[in-house]
Every structure is written in C-alpha cells, then in structure tokens.
Amino acid sequence: MSISVNEASDIQREISERSAPDYLDQLEAEAIYIMREVAGQFERPALLFSGGKDSITLVHLAKKAFAPGKIPFPLVHVDTGHNFIEAIEYRDELAEKLNAKLIVRYVEDTIKAKGLKEQTGKNASRNWLQTFTLLDTIEEFEFDACIGGARRDEEKARAKERIFSFRDEFGQWDPKRQRPELWNLFNGRIQKGENVRVFPISNWTELDVWAYLKREGIALPSIYFAHERELILRDGKLLNNTPVIEPDPEDQIVTRQVRFRTVGDMTCTAAVESAAATLDEVIAEITISRISERGETRIDDQQTEAAMEDRKKGGYF
Amino acid sequence: MEAIERASKTRNAGEIDLALLTDGLRSEREQGITIDVAYKYFQTPNRKFISIDAPGHIQYTRNMVTGASNADLAIILVDARHGVVEQTRRHSLIASMLGIPHVIVAVNKMDLVGNSEDAFLEIAKSYKELAEKLSIRDLTIIPVSALNGDNIVDRSESMPWYTGETLLSVLETVNVLKDQNLEDGRFAVQYVIRPQTDELHDYRGYAGRVQSGSFKKGDAIKVLPSDRESKIAKIEFGGNEIPEASVLESVTILLEDDIDISRGDTIVSVNNSPIVSQDIEALVCWMDDKKTLKPGNKYVLQHGTARSRCSIRGIEYQIDINSYEKLDEVEALKLNDVARIVLRTAQPIAYDPYQKNRANGAAILIDETSNVTVGACMIE
Structure with missing residues (x-):
C-alpha cells in the first residue's frame, strides 16, 4: 500500500x-x-x-x-x-x-x-x-x-x-x-x-457498514480490532490456530498482530495483518484497501x- | 482485478476483459454477455455512486426497465462513427418512460472521427430532435473518448472546441434531491407498531417511508382509500420524537384519533389528494417470457404497500420502442412489449400520475398462480 x-x-x-x-x-x-x-x-x-x-x-x-x-x-x-x-x-x-x-x-x-x-x-x-x-x-x-x-x-x-x-x-x-x-x-x-x-x-x-457502526456507537466483538494472536500461516493466509483446523505439514505457526475483516467459520476465515485497534483506524484502513473483505479473507469463495x-x-x- | 486477470487468462482472451467485472454469473461469463442487472459501488471525494449495469439488447428490455426504475441518471452511449441508431432510440425511450430525471448522452470514440466538432454537432442535433418526442427533463450531451479519457475526468486537449462540463463533473454535481417530489405529502403504511406493553398500552404507530412531500406534527391528514381525517400527533424515528419527516425518510406516525388503519392504506396531506380510483390507465412493460398479457386476464396489482386483484380491460395501443410508432389493435403483449393498457382493480387505489410522482405512480403486476412479477406499470 x-x-x-x-x-x-x-x-x-x-x-x-x-x-x-x-x-x-x-x-x-x-x-x-x-x-x-x-x-x-x-x-x-x-x-x-x-x-x-x-x-x-x-x-x-x-x-x-x-x-x-x-x-x-x-x-x-x-x-x-x-x-x-x-x-x-x-x-x-x-x-x-x-x-x-x-x-x-x-x-x-x-x-x-x-x-x-x-x-x-x-x-x-x-x-x-x-x-x-x-x-x-x-x-x-x-x-x-x-x-x-x-x-x-x-x-x-x-x-x-x-x-x-x-x-x-x-x-x-x-x-x-x-x-x-x-x-x-x-x-x-x-x-x-x-x-x-x-x-x-x-x-x-x-x-x-463501518461508518454506520461508528456513527451509531455500536460495539463489536473484539476480533474485529488489532490484537496479537497465534496463527497458522498457510498458502499466504493467516488462520486462527485452533484444533478444528486440520494440520498440514507445510503449515507454519506464527504470532502476528492481526484483525478479522469477516467473522465466519474459523476454518475458512483468514485474518489480516493490521495495527487498526479502533473504529477510526479500521475505517482509515478500509478506505485505502481495494479488495473486498470476502476476496481477501474467505477461502470458501476462492476455490x-x-x-x-x-x-x-x-x-x- | 487480480481475479479478473486470472479469469481472462483461463478463457484464453488476449487482454483483460473488463466485462468480467459486471458479468457476475457463470452463464454470463461463458456466453460473454451481460444478462442481468449488476450493481457496482464506487465513490469520488465528492459523491458516492451506485452504478446499475443493464444489458442493451432488445431481448433484455425488461432488465433495462428494471435497472432504470431506480436510476437518478442515465448515461446513453452513442458511437461517434454511427450516430443515433436504433439502440439509442430504444434506450432513450426507456429513460424517458421510466422518468429518469437526468440523461447524459456520451458521444464516444470521438478520436475515431478526428475529434471533429462538426461530427459532434451533427449527432447532438439529431439527438435533440429525438428528445423532443420524449420527456427528458435534463439533457447533457458530451463528446468523449473513453479509450483516451477525453472529457471523462478532465477537459480534452484534443477537442479544444468543447467548453462544456466533463462526464465526471456532471455526475458529481447533478442535484438529485431536487428530483424528488417535495410537494405532495404521501405516506404508504407498511406496518402497524403496537407494543401492547403496560407502559405503551395504547400506542399505535404507523410505520412507513415518506414517498413524497413532508409531514410534521399538527398536520391535517387524510387516510385513503377510507377518506377518514385526523391530525398528526407525533412523528418518531427509532422510538424518539422528531419534528418532521421528509421524502425518503422511514419514520413512524402517530395520529390524534383512533381510526382503523392498516398496511396498504396511504396517509396524505388533507388539502393535496392523489387520485382514488378503481379504473387505471398505465404504460406497461410486459416481463413474462411464458405467458402473454391479454384483455380479460387477472393479476395482482402491487402499488405502494397495497395489493389488489385487477383485471385487464383493454390494450389501447402498443408502442414500437425503436420507432416510437403506436400500433393499434394489438391482441396480446409478449415479453418486452410496451403498451398503454386499461385495468380495473378490486379495491380503489390512491395514486398520482407517474410522471408527476414516480414513487406513488409506479406499480407491478404479479401473476396469481406463479407469483412472479410479470409487468411494470407507470400509471398515467
């Protein structure tokens, strides 16, 4: 960027x-x-x-x-x-x-x-x-x-x-x-x-959606904001490190500062690296991002x- | 964009195929045509836009009508090499019939006619002649070259003779609020809010969206079709009182008197009434590919939040959407036909003529057995 x-x-x-x-x-x-x-x-x-x-x-x-x-x-x-x-x-x-x-x-x-x-x-x-x-x-x-x-x-x-x-x-x-x-x-x-x-x-x-959430003062689950998390790095995507994801020999376990742009099933929702910890920072980040959140983070849509x-x-x- | 590049490659096309942006369905990509209306969202620092991309071929007239029904502005592309052609006439008629307030005619590929002012003026003249037969309220004709970006965002250096606005500048500055009908107070009741709790025991709020005009506390109103009068006791939004509600706002209206009102009724200003009638004349675009519209057929007419059975009394004339000729003695309408029809509804409908009030003059016809939307009506 x-x-x-x-x-x-x-x-x-x-x-x-x-x-x-x-x-x-x-x-x-x-x-x-x-x-x-x-x-x-x-x-x-x-x-x-x-x-x-x-x-x-x-x-x-x-x-x-x-x-x-x-x-x-x-x-x-x-x-x-x-x-x-x-x-x-x-x-x-x-x-x-x-x-x-x-x-x-x-x-x-x-x-x-x-x-x-x-x-x-x-x-x-x-x-x-x-x-x-x-x-x-x-x-x-x-x-x-x-x-x-x-x-x-x-x-x-x-x-x-x-x-x-x-x-x-x-x-x-x-x-x-x-x-x-x-x-x-x-x-x-x-x-x-x-x-x-x-x-x-x-x-x-x-x-x-983000601008509206901000205007209306609506609280969100914390995973939408930047936090440190242990993740599986697989094919360039960062997945939550959870037992429900079947391990693959090529997986790497990493710790990164991330947030989630969509909140779906853990098996098909990837995190993005981000330092955006507040609504304003998230909005600023999305403003310059040109890929829709599904395109970026949903493995199910990319098959x-x-x-x-x-x-x-x-x-x- | 990356996905489109990848898809272009797998389909062995040499270049990036931009149609893949709007052709979102598998069958569209396979056939290389746009079949259905696609909605795209973009913004400039000055305005947010929704682009509605509709297919242009005559067999997709119904999709074009669908796309046009919600448009504030239409861009009609004319190829500078060919001038005004059949498709231009057809698209212009649809824009006019659906009451799109602003039309931009973009005379494209000016680079292929040597950026000639004479060529442009010739096309502009023949388009204006065409527009005289229609009702286009605000027309702008712009010479452009989409390939070179001439007069799209910035004024073209190749066409110094053009001193008008660029395409983007019109898009960013056109006044769309002014297009709303701000005169005639109309409010179709969608739903009655009755919490029936201890503290809100007698609360009856009429939920709806202001279709045109505005309402404020104390206004004298009339409920149609029952014709009962009352006054506005309170207007609420999200449970909080607000002083007034204007066009396009979704609010809740409370009345001073306890009168029987339900979904399908319309609240109007007392001194400004729509027409209340069971006999309706309308332009219809027929959208069913299986069955034809014939006099005597029965449908459900949905107008605002009201639904009423109706029967087709007659087809006055059909309009050839290419030549604008009126065709008499038409027995039936098939897919994509446009005609003026007469129908009678089982219950009275409170309507305004479409060209005066788009929101309260539009209606759809629904097939009673298949439940499919089969006709778009612009009430006259």
Whole structure:
C-alpha cells in the first residue's frame, strides 16, 4: 500500500464531511423500509444472526425499525461449532440485552442426525454443511422469510442478487429465474414451503457498514480490532490456530498482530495483518484497501470462480 | 482485478476483459454477455455512486426497465462513427418512460472521427430532435473518448472546441434531491407498531417511508382509500420524537384519533389528494417470457404497500420502442412489449400520475398462480 494511514484518514475525513452523513441516512432509511416490508408481507420471518458486523448492523436497524416495539421476529443462528468464541459471547449478550428470541441450531447435530460426511484434509470446512442445518431450521419453524446481512459489493454473484431473493422449496436460488425487482416494490408472494431471503443492506459497502457502526456507537466483538494472536500461516493466509483446523505439514505457526475483516467459520476465515485497534483506524484502513473483505479473507469463495454462485444455488445464504 | 486477470487468462482472451467485472454469473461469463442487472459501488471525494449495469439488447428490455426504475441518471452511449441508431432510440425511450430525471448522452470514440466538432454537432442535433418526442427533463450531451479519457475526468486537449462540463463533473454535481417530489405529502403504511406493553398500552404507530412531500406534527391528514381525517400527533424515528419527516425518510406516525388503519392504506396531506380510483390507465412493460398479457386476464396489482386483484380491460395501443410508432389493435403483449393498457382493480387505489410522482405512480403486476412479477406499470 502506497498511502499512509494518516493520508487515508484525511481522505476519509474529506469523504465523510462532504457526503457520508446524508448517504448513511439514506441507506438506513432504505434498510428500515425493507425490514418493515418483511414484517408486513410475511407470516413467520426470521433474522439470521451470526455475531458478525453485518448482522449486528441488521439487528440495530431492526431495533430502530420497530421501536418502541420489540423486533417482531426471532434471531436465528446456525452454529458450525467452529465459530469464534468472541462472536458467540457477543451474540448471547446482545440477545439478552434486547430481550429478543434467539434460536440456535447446531451443524454438529445435523451431521449426527443425518450421518453427513464432513470434508477432511487441508482446508476442510463445515461451511457447506451449514446449508443443511439452515434448511432444516427453516422447515422446523416454517420460516417464510429469512433476513440476512449479505451485501452486493462483497462478491460478484451477490452483485446480481435481488433484495427479495426467492428460494424454491429446496432452498435453491436460480439466478436465471429471478423476479424482476422494480422501484421499491418488493414482491414477497410465495407458495407454502418456499421462502424468500431478504437483504436489507444490499446497497451498503463495507465502508458504509463501518461508518454506520461508528456513527451509531455500536460495539463489536473484539476480533474485529488489532490484537496479537497465534496463527497458522498457510498458502499466504493467516488462520486462527485452533484444533478444528486440520494440520498440514507445510503449515507454519506464527504470532502476528492481526484483525478479522469477516467473522465466519474459523476454518475458512483468514485474518489480516493490521495495527487498526479502533473504529477510526479500521475505517482509515478500509478506505485505502481495494479488495473486498470476502476476496481477501474467505477461502470458501476462492476455490472456484463461481464458488458463491454454486453455494447459493444449493440453498446457502 | 487480480481475479479478473486470472479469469481472462483461463478463457484464453488476449487482454483483460473488463466485462468480467459486471458479468457476475457463470452463464454470463461463458456466453460473454451481460444478462442481468449488476450493481457496482464506487465513490469520488465528492459523491458516492451506485452504478446499475443493464444489458442493451432488445431481448433484455425488461432488465433495462428494471435497472432504470431506480436510476437518478442515465448515461446513453452513442458511437461517434454511427450516430443515433436504433439502440439509442430504444434506450432513450426507456429513460424517458421510466422518468429518469437526468440523461447524459456520451458521444464516444470521438478520436475515431478526428475529434471533429462538426461530427459532434451533427449527432447532438439529431439527438435533440429525438428528445423532443420524449420527456427528458435534463439533457447533457458530451463528446468523449473513453479509450483516451477525453472529457471523462478532465477537459480534452484534443477537442479544444468543447467548453462544456466533463462526464465526471456532471455526475458529481447533478442535484438529485431536487428530483424528488417535495410537494405532495404521501405516506404508504407498511406496518402497524403496537407494543401492547403496560407502559405503551395504547400506542399505535404507523410505520412507513415518506414517498413524497413532508409531514410534521399538527398536520391535517387524510387516510385513503377510507377518506377518514385526523391530525398528526407525533412523528418518531427509532422510538424518539422528531419534528418532521421528509421524502425518503422511514419514520413512524402517530395520529390524534383512533381510526382503523392498516398496511396498504396511504396517509396524505388533507388539502393535496392523489387520485382514488378503481379504473387505471398505465404504460406497461410486459416481463413474462411464458405467458402473454391479454384483455380479460387477472393479476395482482402491487402499488405502494397495497395489493389488489385487477383485471385487464383493454390494450389501447402498443408502442414500437425503436420507432416510437403506436400500433393499434394489438391482441396480446409478449415479453418486452410496451403498451398503454386499461385495468380495473378490486379495491380503489390512491395514486398520482407517474410522471408527476414516480414513487406513488409506479406499480407491478404479479401473476396469481406463479407469483412472479410479470409487468411494470407507470400509471398515467
């Protein structure tokens, strides 16, 4: 990177003074509108909550959308059992603070109940298996809409996905048969058994999310900020040193100052080297970074060119 | 970018293929065409932008209409060697019909016509003739060379005769707030907030987004279609009272009187009413590739937060989107056809003409059996 953090924070200050506040208000109003469309159009919606920054933003928006009432849908977490402990603790505290209904379903249980075969070897991950647990959870509670924190700037298949993304009774996304989505008229009509995935922050960028978290004074799990950690250095990526990652002879164990840009399953989420320990420093760092957080840190998206598209077709978020 | 370079290489293309930026789906990359609308996000120090990239071929008219429905500004590219062609006419009609407030015509590849002022003026003249038949509110025509960056960010040295604005300067300065309808107070109720707790026992808040105009405490309002009147007792955002709410803000409105209001109702300023009717005339772009629209067919019309069954009473005329000719005696509309239709709804709809109020004049038609969105309506 050729721009220093100081210069970057100047750029950021310039951007936020001239345009960002108004822009954040617009994004916030749009997301609240979408949340309320979900509450108005569906019988049994749910908010998929992972403890990551995007779903934390969603919960905050939902709180604002329905205040002074309670959020009219449960928070649902599909736990791979390989999540960061910091994210799980944050999840439980937040649900308690909001007095929200929290539903947790475990991939481990699905594996046992269905006799699913886990991936083995290098880069083995339960990420794909989450889909089974998610679909089972949708069936168990008869959810007709699931709100998620996906954004269009994250990944190229997501850039093409609707805000109300129709899924058939098998949870599958068909990119060629998406409903036209015009103006702000969202069509959530479905048959029983089908469902809609709804993405209220589709039009937000990673920087918008951070700027919003800062503006609203929202606390985040500590792993988003720079800290020293023992890591596995593998193929140029820094992974958390945890027993759930199968060792490889070429792995190196290193200690670095890092933070996480996304908080997913530990097996497929890499850390970035960073000294950014505060929201302002993180924002400055992202301002000068040109790679989206998934592109930089998600091993699951890099396996093939259409990895995300293929997972979505199979029912993934 | 690195991933695109890698992908370009695996597809044996000699150069970096920039279409790979927007062609995000496997089938698009394999066929080398843009099929669906792609959204991209970028910013300059002065403004944040969302670019909506829509395919240009006639068979993707519905995707273009979809992309245009949310656009503040359209850039129409004209090849300086070919001037105004069929595609220019089609794209301009869509921009006009969807009420995109600002249109930039970028006359591209000026370097291939010797950066000639005469060539540019000729194209500008024929475009203006075309625009007279349409309703384009704000038109800017700019000679550019995307390859050389001429008049994109900086004024071109090869075209000293051009003294107008550059493309980026228009994008950064165009006033988009002014395009909103700030006159007509309209608020479609999305959801009724009723906490039903001890301390908020009688709380009834109407959640929605101000579609146009503004509302403040004490304003006299009317609820449509029931036509009951009341006054605004309070406006809230995130549970806190705010003095007023203007266009595009998502707020909660509380009224002085306890009247029956639910999702689908519209709160409007008492002295400024939309049209309330069951008989509607609209321009429609038909989007279903399986079934045609025919008089007598029944659909669900979604307008604002209201849904009503409706039946098609007739097709007044179809518009040839290339020649702008009106075609009479059309029996059915197929995918991508544009026509003026007459329909009757089961419940009255509170609407404004689309060209006057984009937010309260737009509607979609939904197929009752497949639940697919099959038509985009601009109410006249």
